Amino acid sequence: MSPNNAIDPAGGVARQSRRVSNLAHFLTKAARRLKERPALVWGDKSWSWSELDDRVSAIAAAMTERFSVEKGDRVLVQSQNCNQMFETMFACFRIGAVYVPTNFRQTPDEVAYLASASGAKLMICNAAFPKHASACREASPALSAVIAIGEADFGPSFDALVDEFSGRTVPNAAVDHDDPCWFFFTSGTTGRPKASVLTHGHMAFVIVNHLFDLMPGTGPHSVSLVVAPLSHGAGVHQLIQVAAGATTLLMPGERFDIPAAFELIERWKVTNMFTVPTILKMMVEHEAIERYDHSSLTHIIYAGAPMYRADQKRALDKLGSVIVQYFGLGEVTGAITVLPASEHQIDDERHRIGTCGFERTGMEVEIQDETGKALASGETGEICVIGPAVFAGYYDNPEANAKAFRNGWFRTGDLGHMDAEGYLYITGRASDMYISGGSNVYPREIEEKILTHPAISEAAIVGVPDPVWGEVGIAVVVAANGQSVDPAEIAAFLEPKLSRYKLPKRILVWDEMPKSAYGKITKKMIREELERRGELSPAGQ
Known part of the structure; x- marks a missing residue:
């Protein structure tokens, strides 16, 4: 990273440190502007924007004053979806710490590896996972304390700390573009999971890009339903809702209940949701789709895997022209291509069958052979990408970084080809x-x-x-x-x-x-x- 007041040798222009807005400022702004409007709803509980902001400041104060968490420290979170998990994300951002969510279905040993690999200083763990807390403490000497979501004997209560530190005003830490805010662990389908480093500056671009390319018009009138774990893509999606001032609904139970989801869509007039093709397929094929009004939906974002043509057509038939596909990895924060609702056609003659869309705004895709040479349209090779949504690299893993980047391009490991109009077709993983x-x-x-x-x-x-x-x-x-x-x-x-x-x-x-x-x-x-x-x-x- 360039020092302050460095001289750009290309132009001789004095260049200041790349200071950017802290991502927690989105919450600050919403609390200031929207005040008592609903920000987060979970079951029979709801929190206004001002209440959510106050709770975030309280737990941020506890993290810094009680547990000495400082800017750059990592905070591991092991929990199913809940308001405390949502609050922790913004508390980490607010104090400049790094949010490290886990897949809550992982085993204690798997999560202990993440604690060790990330060098987490603090863990926030749901009371349902005492073995995970114990395994992380044993595996990671850097982990100095655990906070419990709920009542547990392995650490103080999250909500009790919020009550104790209520009323504290915690300013958003000063951050630069390249300051880490989130360790987004890969799924680890080959080898150990790797921590993709997401930064404040790069995530600000992703937020604007998602709003523009995926769900234009999203704002304070919008309502978003969470049907996937907040630890990965759904967490990014909900961060975007906060930036837009939209209300977020959490499913009331741990298991995904399709009739309950449709009931919430009808009652709250849900406008958008993020999911994966298999979950969308289940929703479309369930009888509850006929019993509840879902006409409020304007954007159903699906990603994480290709959606087969037969499933696309069923979804279009049942839901109308509201489904939006994006292709992207955690390392590119989902922002590689988009196939907007307007280009999903039920008629095979009018639909580009098999495509995952065209390049996202500000991003560039190239199909390369094994030497890094660009291939012509129609030729199959590795999908490579450059642009502001590409992550900063893998944390403490120079070998993985060397393999992931070539001539400045991030190598996705996916195979595909582009047609003459720039639409991308994924053939599959190279593996x-x-x-x-x-x-x-x-x-x-x-x-x-x-x-x-x-x-x-x-x-x-x-x-x-x-x-x-x-x-x-x-x-x-x-x-x-x-x-x-x-x-x-x-x-x-x-x-x-x-x-x-x-x-x-x-x-x-x-x-x-x-x-x-x-x-x-x-x-x-x-x-x-x-x-x-x-x-x-x-x-x-």
């Missing part, structure tokens, strides 16, 4: 591709074909070793409600639609797909389940 008989096979193409069969609800393809062809594919499918599936019939259905080398060697029918805590079907979990069932070989032996 998902397999080579059969010397030819590259991209599972997503096959999955799309399988899902056009009316009896199939979900599908996943993985490549496995084969003594003749090198690798072949195993297809795992789940039947649609009330349907029966014959693997031989599915194979016959696929045969005229795919080259022979792309046809799966075996088709397995499961009752359900294993999914991550965020509702995504991951190939890692499919492989683990195949191995557990003894079906990982092409012959099933």
Whole structure:
């Protein structure tokens, strides 16, 4: 980072430190302007903007005065969605500390690794997770204290601390563009999770970009429903709602209840929500969609995985032209491409089937070969990206940073191609591709074909070793409600639609797909389940 008053050798212009607005100023501004309007609602409790701001200042005061948390210190948070988790995010921002949320479904050992890897000084842990608190204390000498959300014997109560420090005014810390505000841990589908460093300056761009590209018109009149864990994409989405002054609703229970979600949408006239394709698919296929009024919805943002064409069409039929897709990784804070509602068409002739949209405002995408050379439109290679939404790098991981960046471009690890108009088509993860008989096979193409069969609800393809062809594919499918599936019939259905080398060697029918805590079907979990069932070989032996 450049020192203060450094001289720019290119222009000889004096350059000051890159001071930016603290992200907590969005809450300060909303509390000042919107005061008693509802900011956060959870079950039968609600908090106005002024109340939320006061609680954030109180817990921020406790963190600094009682637990000596300073600017740059990391605060680990292990909890399911709740108002205290939401408040902690802004308290960290306010004092210049770094917010480090975990996936609450992770095991104690997994969370202990995150505590150690992040060097967290303070942990805020829901009372439901005493083993996690204990494991983190054992694994991380830097962790000096734990605060409990609820009543627990492993630390003082979050709400009691808010009461004790109520009335304190805590100013937003001075921050520079590159000051970290959030460690966004990757899912760790290959190896250990890595902490993507998000900064105050880069997140300010992401907020503006999301509002402009994904949900224009969002403001104090808007209401957002949270149906995913706040630790990852949903947390970014809710930060954007605060910036816009929109009301946030948390689901009343830990488990996602579809009728309850639709009831909230009707009662509060919800305008937007963020989810993943599998959850949106479940909502669209549930009978509750017919019982509740959802006409208030203007933007349903889906991301985290591709949405198959058959599911897109069902969603458009039931919800209308309100679904918005974005493609992006945690390292790019979701901001790579967008396919707005206006470009989701139910008519195949008018819809660009298979695309995840075009470049986000201020971002640039390039398809590169393995040497970093740019490929022509239509050619498949690695999706690489530059722009202000790209993260600062992985915390304390120079080896990972060296692999992730090449000639200034961030390498996503995803494969795809762009058409002549700049629309991106994702083929799959580089790690998902397999080579059969010397030819590259991209599972997503096959999955799309399988899902056009009316009896199939979900599908996943993985490549496995084969003594003749090198690798072949195993297809795992789940039947649609009330349907029966014959693997031989599915194979016959696929045969005229795919080259022979792309046809799966075996088709397995499961009752359900294993999914991550965020509702995504991951190939890692499919492989683990195949191995557990003894079906990982092409012959099933």
